[in-house]
Amino acid sequence: MDIVVLIKQVPSTANTRMDPETGVMIRDASETVLNPLDEHAITEAARIKGRFPGSTVTAITMGPPAARRVLLEACARGADRGILLSHKAFGGSDTLATSRVLAATIRKTGGFDLILAGEKATDGETGQTGPMTAAFLNLPVVTFVNRLDVEGDSIVARRIVEEGEEEVLVRLPALVTVVRDINNPPLPTVRQYVIAKKIIFPVWGPQDIGMEEADAGLKGSATRVAKIFSPRLSRNTTYMEAGNEAKMAAAATAILEVLKGRDLMKKGEGHGN
Amino acid sequence: MEIKGNIMVLAEVRSGNVHSVTYEMIAWGRRLAEKTDVLVDCLVLGTGEGDFEELIRGGADRVLVVSPGMPDSRLATPAASLLVSAIRGERPDIVIAPATTYGRTIMPIAAARLGTGLTADCTDLDIDPKDSLLMQTRPAIGGNIMATIKTPRTRPQMATVRPRSIKPLPADTGRRGEVVRKDYSLEGEWQERFISFIRSEEGDANLESAEIVLTGGKGIKSRDNFKQLAELAGLMGAGLGATRDAVEAGWAPFSCQVGLTGKTVAPKVYIAAGVSGKIQHLAGMITSDYIVAINEDPKAQIFKVADLGIIGDAPMAVQELTRAFKSHSEKGEGA
Numbered sequence: 274m275d276i277v278v279l280i281k282q283v284p285s286t287a288n289t290r291m292d293p294e295t296g297v298m299i300r301d302a303s304e305t306v307l308n309p310l311d312e313h314a315i316t317e318a319a320r321i322k323g324r325f326p327g328s329t330v331t332a333i334t335m336g337p338p339a340a341r342r343v344l345l346e347a348c349a350r351g352a353d354r355g356i357l358l359s360h361k362a363f364g365g366s367d368t369l370a371t372s373r374v375l376a377a378t379i380r381k382t383g384g385f386d387l388i389l390a391g392e393k394a395t396d397g398e399t400g401q402t403g404p405m406t407a408a409f410l411n412l413p414v415v416t417f418v419n420r421l422d423v424e425g426d427s428i429v430a431r432r433i434v435e436e437g438e439e440e441v442l443v444r445l446p447a448l449v450t451v452v453r454d455i456n457n458p459p460l461p462t463v464r465q466y467v468i469a470k471k472i473i474f475p476v477w478g479p480q481d482i483g484m485e486e487a488d489a490g491l492k493g494s495a496t497r498v499a500k501i502f503s504p505r506l507s508r509n510t511t512y513m514e515a516g517n518e519a520k521m522a523a524a525a526t527a528i529l530e531v532l533k534g535r536d537l538m539k540k541g542e543g544h545g546n
Numbered sequence: 547m548e549i550k551g552n553i554m555v556l557a558e559v560r561s562g563n564v565h566s567v568t569y570e571m572i573a574w575g576r577r578l579a580e581k582t583d584v585l586v587d588c589l590v591l592g593t594g595e596g597d598f599e600e601l602i603r604g605g606a607d608r609v610l611v612v613s614p615g616m617p618d619s620r621l622a623t624p625a626a627s628l629l630v631s632a633i634r635g636e637r638p639d640i641v642i643a644p645a646t647t648y649g650r651t652i653m654p655i656a657a658a659r660l661g662t663g664l665t666a667d668c669t670d671l672d673i674d675p676k677d678s679l680l681m682q683t684r685p686a687i688g689g690n691i692m693a694t695i696k697t698p699r700t701r702p703q704m705a706t707v708r709p710r711s712i713k714p715l716p717a718d719t720g721r722r723g724e725v726v727r728k729d730y731s732l733e734g735e736w737q738e739r740f741i742s743f744i745r746s747e748e749g750d751a752n753l754e755s756a757e758i759v760l761t762g763g764k765g766i767k768s769r770d771n772f773k774q775l776a777e778l779a780g781l782m783g784a785g786l787g788a789t790r791d792a793v794e795a796g797w798a799p800f801s802c803q804v805g806l807t808g809k810t811v812a813p814k815v816y817i818a819a820g821v822s823g824k825i826q827h828l829a830g831m832i833t834s835d836y837i838v839a840i841n842e843d844p845k846a847q848i849f850k851v852a853d854l855g856i857i858g859d860a861p862m863a864v865q866e867l868t869r870a871f872k873s874h875s876e877k878g879e880g881a
């Protein structure tokens with residue numbers, strides 16, 4: 274099995290604060306991490322590799338030069354090699370342009386059976402890059418997967434959807450996006466990092482993947498951010514002071530009245546769950 | 547003069563039935579159509595059965611039913627392929643779909659095939675009066691800010707829209723429209739087979755459809771107190787919600803998490819106990835009809851979005867509410 278894992282460097286959420294005046298997130302740009310769901314994707318790739326000796330795992334990321342750190346982490350977590358897509362022509366890519374770049378890279382490297390990705394990244398939260406990349410490669414995609422089994426030339430994937438779980442059988446090659454229930458990524462050991470540090474990551478630009486510069490980056494993007502603003506919050510709040518039990522009992526009565534007024538008070542039946 | 551394309555709304559089909567979230571999408575379509583003077587077409591893929599007239603009463607002008615031998619609407623490749631054929635055939639200006647696992651899977655495939663832009667998980671849509679472009683607004687950077695996104699050059703303009711970001715329109719029995727059968731064909735083959743669907747036993751589907759949601763945050767203080775909150779939710783017939791911090795403390799499962807990275811709810815009454823009201827939490831509940839907040843800190847941000855703000859101890863509120871509910875049901879009072 275030759276597996277590709279698509280990964281992304283994202284800002285660390287632990288280091289974000291909100292500006293109390295403007296409500297805008299302040300973050301230290303140097304604090305970045307591997308997108309949490311991508312850890313699960315790599316762990317899954319490593320697990321499959323363990324089952325099928327001779328498998329390879331290639332991590333691919335598009336980002337600034339510093340994004341090689343997430344390739345290093347991917348290799349410590351079980352990838353064999355990594356490719357860094359970094360070039361000024363890639364800057365400002367929306368999900369469409371990003372997917373085009375990733376698809377061109379996968380086409381260029383060729384000969385893979387399975388592509389894994391995190392369902393979404395914590396920064397953009399779109400969840401679009403996986404399915405779009407699959408579409409550019411003309412491959413089937415299974416999203417929101419929380420269990421994956423390789424069976425012969427196919428996979429059986431279990432997806433978590435709104436009202437339950439569904440299972441689909443897909444012939445390989447295919448692209449799968451994973452959610453966090455799929456596995457528990459172990460922390461890489463120091464030894465794994467030492468080995469990973471010896472791996473050299475090629476840095477590719479548009480020429481290396483046979484792409485026109487105009488198809489990537491801002492030029493290749495179909496969407497534009499027109500404006501950014503702080504969400505406005507406001508309702509006319511009625512306040513009740515409830516500093517002691519008697520006052521809290523009055524507040525509880527007020528809540529009951531709210532429910533009654535909306536026809537939401539159930540009769541004396543038991544509500545088990 | 548250029549002929550303006552219609553607004554296409556993708557119906558959510560689950561297990562062969564049109565799901566209610568479709569009516570919310572139609573309501574968005576209507577709101578946009580009022581500003582652009584075009585038709586709202588509701589596209590139904592993967593089922594030929596259903597009360598399609600109801601979609602017209604819900605606000606659609608036309609219902610386009612595409613139902614050739616598609617094996618199952620849950621398979622992404624054939625569903626996306628039909629969507630692409632329908633878009634090529636109808637040439638809509640705007641395509642919107644619910645930001646569900648269904649919409650969030652097939653819309654990106656279709657957008658990539660069509661080479662057009664797609665904005666994920668919008669919470670607001672509007673038409674810019676200046677350039678007539680669709681303004682697609684969504685939370686960005688962890689929900690701390692909102693971004694309005696446009697698709698200026700390519701068509702259609704595509705967006706997935708968060709469920710419960712709008713109320714469905716009341717059914718208008720006088721509305722007239724057309725149900726049109728379309729036989730767009732499936733291009734190519736697909737390598738997917740549907741195996742099974744297992745409906746979850748857990749009540750978390752209930753959380754999203756509950757009329758009352760009772761949510762606890764770190765201000766609930768302990769696992770034991772949170773258990774009492776859960777019992778109270780049962781007593782009230784409310785869905786149980788939790789903040790991310792409460793989930794991380796192990797007081798509630800992730801399936802209870804309300805917010806940006808959890809579920810979005812819009813019940814008739816939302817009760818937040820010991821919740822600070824960080825923007826990522828608000829993202830999941832701000833469209834609730836009526837919001838009650840219980841917090842000991844009068845400056846807590848949750849009060850900014852509350853209709854009723856109770857300044858006091860959250861565990862004590864749980865106790866008092868439990869007492870009030872018990873005495874209410876013992877008295878056997880009805881609604």
Ligand SMILES: Cc1cc2nc3c(=O)[nH]c(=O)nc-3n(C[C@H](O)[C@H](O)[C@H](O)COP(=O)(O)OP(=O)(O)OC[C@H]3O[C@@H](n4cnc5c(N)ncnc54)[C@H](O)[C@@H]3O)c2cc1C
Pocket residue numbers: 286289395688689762763764765766767788789790791792803804805806807808809819820821822823824825826827830840841842843846858859860861
């Ligand atoms: C990318 C990202 C995604 C996120 N997604 C989500 C999400 O989906 N859902 C979510 O909820 N959060 C999410 N968060 C986390 C969010 O920012 C907050 O940290 C979280 O909502 C806070 O939870 P809390 O209100 O329970 O805790 P806190 O912020 O610690 O607030 C506790 C509140 O309880 C009050 N309190 C304390 N003691 C008492 C008492 N005895 N009685 C009454 N009140 C008391 C305090 O005054 C305080 O207001 C996300 C964050 C990021 C960065």
